[in-house]
Amino acid sequence: MTSIFEKAKKLFIKKWQHEEAFISYLNEMWLTSHATWYEGFFQNGPSTNNALESFNLVIKKEETLREKMPLSRFTTQCFNMISGWSQQYSRGKQIITEPSIELAEWTQAYHWVKQKKDVSTKNKSNGCCYYLPAGDKSASSAEEIKQATQCRWTSFDQFSERAFGVWVHGHW
Secondary structure, eight states: OHHHHHHHHHHHHHHTTTOHHHHHHHIIIIIIITTTOSTTSSTTSOSSOHHHHHHHHHIIIIISTTOOOOHHHHHHHHHHHHHHHHHHHHTTOOOOOSOOOOHHHHHHHHHHHHTOOOOEEEEETTEEEEEEEOTTOSOOOHHHHHHHHSOOOSSHHHHHHHHTTEEEEEOO
């Protein structure tokens, strides 16, 4: 994924090079200082930090009551919090090991399946790769899959058209 990002980044800069102030800002803030922000940088990891933020909210609401504390008091509060949580789990509190799926998600999945999209697969030595047609298309041609995965783009517009015409999931 990093090689794809690097190539797309160069094509984007080439396309918008006449916007010198913007490209300078983009380079300084997002392509140099914070170069790990893009989707796909941390493969097989979470795309967001929602779980961490949810945990942080519980600490603020239930443990510190949103009160600012000196570090020593906060540390004591953390030890008490961990002790309390550990005791809850030792008393048979159930740990959920499978995510629950809401009705809205089931409905969305049902409607997606009804579209009868042709999902292509290709087995590789390091796993399987899935190719899904994007947008309203019901199938992707072998040529579209080849164009999406070979990373041979000469412009940012061509990259956008090819990379977002077929969704690729897996190791490629």
